[in-house]
Amino acid sequence: MKRFVKKWRYPLFRTLMLTAWALLAGFPIFWITSTSFKPDNEWHKWPPVYVSKNATLDNYRMVWPIHQTGSIFVTPDQKGHGVAHESVTANKPWHALKNSLLIALSSTAIAVAFGTLLAYGVSRYRILSDTRMFQLLVLRMIPPIVVAAPLTLYYSVLQLMDTASGLIVVYFITSLPYAVWMTKSFIDEVPREMEQAAEILGASRWQTIWEIIFPLIRSGVVATFLFILILTWSEYLLSFILSKVDVVTLPVQLSKYEGSTEGRVYGHQAALAVGITFPLIIIGIFIRKHLVRGFTFGMVKR
Amino acid sequence: MANAQTIARKPGRGLLVFKWTLLGPLFGLLLFILPAFLLQLYFSFHSWTIYLGSWWDAEFAGLGVFRDVLTDSRFWWAALRSLIFASLSTLGCFVAGFALAMAMHRPFRGHSLFYAVFILPMLTVPVVIAYTFEMLLFQRGPINGILSTILMTNVNVTWLAQPPIAVFTVIMLEIWNWTPFVFIIMLAGLSSLPPELDEAAQVLGASRWRIFSEVQLPLLRPVIMLALILRFLEAMGEFPKTWALLQGGPGSATETVPVYLFLTTWQYFHISRGAAMSYLVLIFMILIVLLGIRLLRREKQTIDAIHAKPGAGE
Numbered sequence: 001m002k003r004f005v006k007k008w009r010y011p012l013f014r015t016l017m018l019t020a021w022a023l024l025a026g027f028p029i030f031w032i033t034s035t036s037f038k039p040d041n042e043w044h045k046w047p048p049v050y051v052s053k054n055a056t057l058d059n060y061r062m063v064w065p066i067h068q069t070g071s072i073f074v075t076p077d078q079k080g081h082g083v084a085h086e087s088v089t090a091n092k093p094w095h096a097l098k099n100s101l102l103i104a105l106s107s108t109a110i111a112v113a114f115g116t117l118l119a120y121g122v123s124r125y126r127i128l129s130d131t132r133m134f135q136l137l138v139l140r141m142i143p144p145i146v147v148a149a150p151l152t153l154y155y156s157v158l159q160l161m162d163t164a165s166g167l168i169v170v171y172f173i174t175s176l177p178y179a180v181w182m183t184k185s186f187i188d189e190v191p192r193e194m195e196q197a198a199e200i201l202g203a204s205r206w207q208t209i210w211e212i213i214f215p216l217i218r219s220g221v222v223a224t225f226l227f228i229l230i231l232t233w234s235e236y237l238l239s240f241i242l243s244k245v246d247v248v249t250l251p252v253q254l255s256k257y258e259g260s261t262e263g264r265v266y267g268h269q270a271a272l273a274v275g276i277t278f279p280l281i282i283i284g285i286f287i288r289k290h291l292v293r294g295f296t297f298g299m300v301k302r
Numbered sequence: 303m304a305n306a307q308t309i310a311r312k313p314g315r316g317l318l319v320f321k322w323t324l325l326g327p328l329f330g331l332l333l334f335i336l337p338a339f340l341l342q343l344y345f346s347f348h349s350w351t352i353y354l355g356s357w358w359d360a361e362f363a364g365l366g367v368f369r370d371v372l373t374d375s376r377f378w379w380a381a382l383r384s385l386i387f388a389s390l391s392t393l394g395c396f397v398a399g400f401a402l403a404m405a406m407h408r409p410f411r412g413h414s415l416f417y418a419v420f421i422l423p424m425l426t427v428p429v430v431i432a433y434t435f436e437m438l439l440f441q442r443g444p445i446n447g448i449l450s451t452i453l454m455t456n457v458n459v460t461w462l463a464q465p466p467i468a469v470f471t472v473i474m475l476e477i478w479n480w481t482p483f484v485f486i487i488m489l490a491g492l493s494s495l496p497p498e499l500d501e502a503a504q505v506l507g508a509s510r511w512r513i514f515s516e517v518q519l520p521l522l523r524p525v526i527m528l529a530l531i532l533r534f535l536e537a538m539g540e541f542p543k544t545w546a547l548l549q550g551g552p553g554s555a556t557e558t559v560p561v562y563l564f565l566t567t568w569q570y571f572h573i574s575r576g577a578a579m580s581y582l583v584l585i586f587m588i589l590i591v592l593l594g595i596r597l598l599r600r601e602k603q604t605i606d607a608i609h610a611k612p613g614a615g616e
Contacts, residue, residue, distance in 0.1 A: 150345075234429075251430075292490045
């Protein structure tokens, strides 16, 4: 009996602890998913409804409408003329989704493309010294709020406010350090003998990159791309500040549900939140083996 | 060492062109972003809010704007709050993440399922986290509901309305969000430790605690430092969750430096003051980032050395 207790005490304790944490970690995700299916009279009910018995897709239909619904309403201005407004929330998620896709995908693609080339140069030709490489991290580690004010002023002068290209450039800058460091950690793992062999056979520098290195690090580049996509997709502050109407991204769109005329529309918020966050969760679990490398700038590998 | 690693091609103009093609975009970016900081410099030395006329006519104020910021007690309180927030949340993430990593170190059934669930918080969009927790922490929401069921009384905590509880809530939110970060780093660190050391210590009759404190912990030091430094720096700049959940309130209980900066520039429209404050924070952050990087560099060399050892790692 004593031996039995001794043998099972630790695994039991471990399983209990891990389950407790798993519940903590999973519960909020469970809650938005569950809320997104609740009809509106269950949003604020007490005691709380955990799983709705009257589950409905209404919230999703409302937030992600398939057909254009009426969203224009008219209010009088100071002189009494009617002014047409668009409802703050109606029909906007699709627009925001389009913006988010455009901005996140293109800035990530550009950052990974140039980052990979730079990383190759650093790995093989030392075009940046170790010190410079670490200084590159400053670009990422400075909190974005510190540069937001100057960026706003600068962008107003350049007329880049509220444009997709403005945001793409900003995200290119903030994700470049990740791109360089992460792809460099993959390139460093490729043995140099292969390039030397290619060189002897007369391959040009660009041919070596494209035909020798790239195929070998392709999965690493994909992982880098997806990792940076997660970060860019969820970025809030810069897109909140540098956009007004035209290039509202999904996280900013979500924040517009707060304090708008509709009040606390938990169900709609949840339906939108599920749409924003589930793609990232799937991507993240898909590249889970590379997350460590990403978050530590390639310094820790699995 | 460096020479052996680089590829020996004939040096020449081709090589130079090649190198600069790779470097070009980086320099282009830096040149592009530079004027923003010059503009900010202009605003820090000129007193201007958007209620005044054109910004190019603003009055030269010398160091006046900086003096205003440095004598602003609200700014110093915000700085103190940021430091407390970053330290406590980093500590919390570290303790929880390290404990989880220790528990997940050895493979067992269901390992990958637990791993997938544990990384969920890190993959959730920060704004989504803020709004989800607003629903959860709602006075008649599920957290009070669950506590009521467990404690068999009617729990009615207003998580977001009372200053000390709100601060606690924001810190817990950050810990919830970023524990996975420490967890995955520590797990990777633990699995790169050579298992022979552990076995050797066991054969020599060391207790589990001694193996942990005298064998594993010293070897994990670089990874620990890495996790702590990166987490602390990120926490210093945390904005989206705090802002979306509380906008610095109740009162100014959760008004950290990023929140105060945001309020100054985008709510009060004190552009000059915001610019000067940004500069001060920027300089301070660059100093601690450089300090952090200096530490990181030292630790990275140690990590690389451990990885380079034959038999170590995977």
